[in-house]
Amino acid sequence: MKNSQGDTLRVHLDKYRDIVGLRSTRCQRKYNQDRYKVLVLDAPKLETDPTTTTTASTTTTNSSTRAISQMDADQKTLFYFAIFDGHGGSNTADYLKANLDVYIEAAKPGMVPKVIKDLRKLGGYFRNFRPHFLEPFLPADFETKGSRDAADRARQQRKVHIPGKGGQVKPMIFIPHPNATEEEQNQELETLESQATAAGTALRGPTPAPTEVPLSEEQRSQKERAATNKPRVEMPQEEEEEEDEYDEDDDPFEIIRRRNLNRTSPLPGGTTAYFGTDRSEYASLSLRAEDLAEKEKREKAATATPTPIPTTMTLEQRLCLSFLQCDAELIRDKYQDGSTASVVIVQSKGAFWETKDDLDLILAHVGDTRVLLCEAPRGESIQLTTDHHPDAIVEADRIRKMAAYVSADSFGENMFLGQLANTRALGDIAMKPFGVSAEPELIRRTVKASEAAFMVLISDGISSVMSNQEVVDCVKLEENPTQAAAFVLNLAEHLGAEDNCTVMVVKLPAWGAKMPDLSKELREYRWQSEAQHSRARRR
Incomplete structure (x- = not known):
């Protein structure tokens, strides 16, 4: 990639501590099932796909008409940041770490019908599955x-x-x-x-056999004379009357x-x-x-007049297809565990941490991992994703159609079908017919370089013990993203985090701007309270 001066740079992003900070631990769990990945996507321009000779339905999406979201529309570099939180095992999270970015790069319109057909075989929720963002690539x-x-x-x-x-x-x-x-x-x-x-x-009873009526001598002679002397004339047959009226x-x-x-x-x-x-x-x-x-x-x-199927895909459509394709592959290979996924693609002309141009943030999200953005100079936390929990309004309306139930566990947390905390996930084959979908939530946000301070990706081990503002304020206090990620992780462990914890801090152009610490008093109070409880437990 090239920097703002036009020089060619080759940077190992996940090892450059001044650009991306990464920390992950198993906390009190036996294994760490969280995974993460950072790289630069290779998105070549799509050629005409020979499998797209059919026609699509007339329904189109607004996103497909925006030239700004075309991956091959300009010279922007695509920086890929992803975090995965596995549950029930780490197989699905490992698969996503190895393959999701590959599917994004290789996505083509001709793949859409096959992926949708594979998912429809699950029945139940997916019987008539038709994702909105992939509508233009389905035949009429x-x-x-x-x-x-x-x-x-x-x-x-x-x-x-x-x-x-x-x-x-x-x-x-x-x-x-x-x-x-x-x-x-x-x-x-x-x-x-x-x-x-x-x-x-x-009910009708046996049908009686027909009986012959005996004829007299005179009737028999008349019948014989009529048959020999008179010519045979066919008379129109009268319509037979019904034996009896239908009752x-x-x-x-x-x-x-x-x-x-x-x-x-x-x-x-x-x-x-x-x-x-x-x-x-x-x-x-x-x-x-x-x-x-x-x-x-x-x-x-x-x-209606059919609309030709597009030969190029927007970035949102690529992300949607890649998530569903990964899920179809996981189902085919019978992966029993599952995983959440939060993917952020930073679209920038040159190095995203020092550019003067606006940044495009394109997100694809499934589950309860979070993506937080800090805008300067206010220093407030902006949550870009939505937790896909059973009590979320959108998710509750979606799963209610499948007559699925939600129950609370012993800790008061709502569980979907009494087993899952998330209503969207990749994998989890047994729960797919009941509405556990891998269709991602897609978000696009354009931020000014002067207002984009940093971005934080966290797993639910962090968000279960720290608020979004606490996470953002901890990052503000450190000099580089690596130290910031370590500080957030240490505070989460001190506050009693039990689940796997992963923090990814991404430096943006406004890093280092003066911003207020909005949760300082709350953090100090919680720190002292936890210290007192620890001393009481040791006694």
Whole structure:
């Protein structure tokens, strides 16, 4: 990269103590499952992808139209800072440390449909998964391309008609379960058909054999004369009258329908069946009935002029795709543990710590690791990310759709499904169908070089015992980022941190500006209180 004077620099960022400070410890845990990584991304200009010959839906995002967010739009350098907090093991965190940046560099539009299809195989929350930032790269018929055939098969299997009393044909509606195999469905259809036929025969009784009426001698001679003397003339046949008028109360199918109304019965392979004649009853009972709004949406999409799929991706789209691609790979390889992830890409013309131009901060975040920004000269802490906890408003609305529950543990912390503190994470295969998503929260913030003092990335081991302002104020007191990271970590340990703790301090152009210490009194009070408690425990 080049500095502000145009000189070419080669800097090992994670070992240069005056630019990036790093400290990590296991605290009171047996192992340290936190990971971090610092590097410069190689983002070459994308060429036309041969796999993108299909067309995308007409929906577009505002981010895709902003030229400033194109990775190949200018000569800016992309500095990559990432922190990962593993839970249940360190395998997922190790995988993300090794591969996430590689996926960001290699992201292409043609990868999007396959990644989304792999995630949809999970079912549940991901059955109709369609991330907003990747919408332009999905074909217009992507949502219904595979589901229409299945819907047609389901409708075909439900069309079972059996003749009833008086030649009337009454429908027997069959609702197949998606987990039932085709063989099980056919077998159950045959069973239901035979049961209905037997019920109809029992109610009608045996059909009497036709009897011949004896003719007199005169009638027989007239019949013979008519057959020999008169020419044969075909007369139009009169319509046969129905044997008897249809009576709904005597119809076997109506009796069965009333008996089974509003009731489903389990069948082999998880299949359910329902007898009924009223389509409205069936529609209200079956949640898989075709939604009219979705049908209208598909029809509009089919008639609208398709928009060509873009051949380049914005930085936000690359980040979203790389997170989901990593998650799909983790699911394929059956990683049982999970990890949070907070990634910050600093987009700068030259060295970010001494540039005079504005800085673009692009964040992709999943979980409860945090990214803090300190703006000079106010010295206030700005939290750029949101903790994805079950009690967060956005997350509570999202997981409520899956009928998931939230419970509090013995420490009063809300746990998703009684097991996870985070509602978004990479990995955690067992929890994916219930709404644990790896779709990242994407943030873009532009800051002036004269106001950007520094940035801090911390894991929840730090945030559980220190406030954001305390962390930022501790960094202000030190001369370089490495000493600042050590100071924050030592204070967290002194205040009783138990979980793995990781601190990454990133120097920005306004480093060293005079700023007030807004939490000095609070830190001194907590320090003295903890010291008194320590002496009391030793006694």
